[in-house]
Amino acid sequence: MSAVANGLTPTGTIATTDDRRRVVFATIVGTTVEWYDFFIYAMAAGLVFGDLFFKPAGPSLATLLSFGTVGLSFLFRPLGAFLAGHFGDKYGRRLVLVVTLILMGAATTLVGVLPTYQAIGVAAPVLLILLRILQGVSAGGEWGGAVLMAVEHAPRPRRGFFGAAPQIGVPIGLLLASGMNALMTIIAPGEAFLAWGWRVPFLFSFLLVLVGYYVRRRVEESPVFMEIAERREKTRMPIVQLFRKHTLLVIIAAFVFAGNNAVGYMTTGGYIQNYSTNPDGPLGLDRGPVLWAVTGSAITWLISTALGGWVSDKIGRRSTYIIGWVVQLVGVFALFPLVNTGNIGLLFLGLALLTLGLGFTYGPQAALYSELFPASIRFSGVSISYALGAILGGAFAPTIATALVQATGTTVSVTWYLAGVTLLGFIATLLLKDRSGIPLGPDFEAEQTKSPVYGLSRA
Structure with a gap:
């Protein structure tokens, strides 16, 4: 059956507006659920896991071990990315999305009864x-499938905006996670939060997974994959082909994400929450107000992420990223001077400034990554680049920040660390050509295979 007969336009997008909206909604909901699960663990690691699971190690080491479990899961993201990329390029995007959602939800719910x-x-x-390892495997496979479902369904002039749909699921997940934790500090204040209140957000995940499963099951398979399947052109070993021809591109794309991810995990990884609420630390703020400030910054991150995707359709992915890196660097240098005042309003301002740059270096990422790799190995390329970038960037950012403060006694060292990874992301972006609007379908594989890296004819 032809693509047009299946309801596809010749450019490979779903023909009706309702179908596009369904895809956008499904990618937002599914990604929100996945990252809500991921973030409530990171927040609990910063707030309570040191006392509950690692207390015999002593206060300082317990905090490092707790944050270490956050980073450990990132080491297993490549495994999830390899598996999801292989099966996603061979059997479709939708199957992988459903499996990763169930795996993440099951792991998160079990933490709630541990x-x-x-x-x-x-x-x-x-x-x-x-x-936590199971969460890492699931997260490694989730993102690539979600962004390809969004971008490969999108009209060509609006890929950045459509691709921002799964991206904004991440700040929405942060919004829900921090909001749930903040709510539980009211319902179960003080010792009650430590005794049982922290478990409720984990158990709530079970209901969210049911919603996400229902929504994702109603979405059609990616049109690009359907075209590949019709032509029987599925790559037998997509990961082998990826690294044989595009290793350098994967590394550069990973550094692009690393620059965003390391800075983002100051909030999503629980570091600011731990630093500002630790009773033995310099601030000793109450959990509730800090969590509400993080919740507010999730809203600014959401808005800037959607805006970043939209802007990238107007001026290109590369130009949008460059703006984002500059704004992010400003936010990095403003963060700790504002947080260290101990004023909740200024703490929120510091986080809000940071999220403006984060949005512009995150919103266009789905479209940027999708336009870098050929159709036949796109799931593998997108997923593995993302997973490696997460390891290089956010995996141990909270742990590194904690160790730096313990070693130097000042957050200035953390600021320079975050500035350094931001500059690495900026340099990686400069190495890439802007391929906004390149055809994504399998008929244009030859054009897609041309290297997007400056100075090379092939990545």
Whole structure:
């Protein structure tokens, strides 16, 4: 059956507006659920896991171990990306999205019923780590499928805006996660939060997964993959082909994301929450107000991410990124001077300034990545670049920041660390050509294979 007969236009997009809206809604909802699960773990690591699972190690080491479990999951993202990329390029995007959603939800719900160290001893942190690894595998496979479903369905002039749909699911997930935790500090204040209040956001994930599963099951397969399947042109070993021909491109794309991810994990990874609320730290602020400030910054991140995707359709992905890196660098240098005042309003302002740059270096990412790789190996290329960027960037950013402050006694060292990774992302962006609007379908594989890296005829 032809693509047109299947309801596809010759450019490979779903023909009706209703179908496009359904795809956008499904990618937002699914990504929101996945990242809500991911973020509530990171926040709990900053707020309570040190006391509940690693307390015998002592206060300082317990904090490092707790944040270390956040970073550990990133090491397993490439495994999820490899598996999702392989099966996504061979069997379709939708199947992978449903599987990763269920895997993430199951792991998160089980964390919510996990006994603590006091109850079962060393088995508690071991089980916690195993569940976090499952979250990492799921997150590694989720993002690539979600962005390709959005971008490959999108009209060519609006790829950036459509591609921002799964991207804004991330700040929405942060918004829900920080909001739920803030709400629980009201319902279960003080010791009650430590005893049982932290578990409720994890258990709430079960309901969110049911909603996400229902929505994702109603979405049609990506039109680009359907065209590939009709022509029986699916690549037998997409990952092998990716690294044989595009290794340098994968590395450069990974550094683009690393520059955003390391800075973003100051909030999403729980570092600011831990730094500002630690009773033994320099600020000792109450959990509730800090969590509400993070919730507010998630809204500014959401808006700037959607705006970044929209702007990239007007001026190109590369130009949008360059603006974003400059704004992000300003936010990096403003963050800790504002946080260290101990004023909640200024803490929120510091986070809000940071998220403006983060949005412009995150909103266009789905379209940028999708336009870098050929159709036959696109899922593998997008997923693996993202997973490697997460390791290079956010995996151990909270742990590194904690160690830097413990070693130097000042957050200035953290500022320079974040400025350095921002500059790395900026340099990686300069190495890439702008391929906004390049045809994404399998008929244009030859054009897609031409290297987007300056100075090379082939990546």
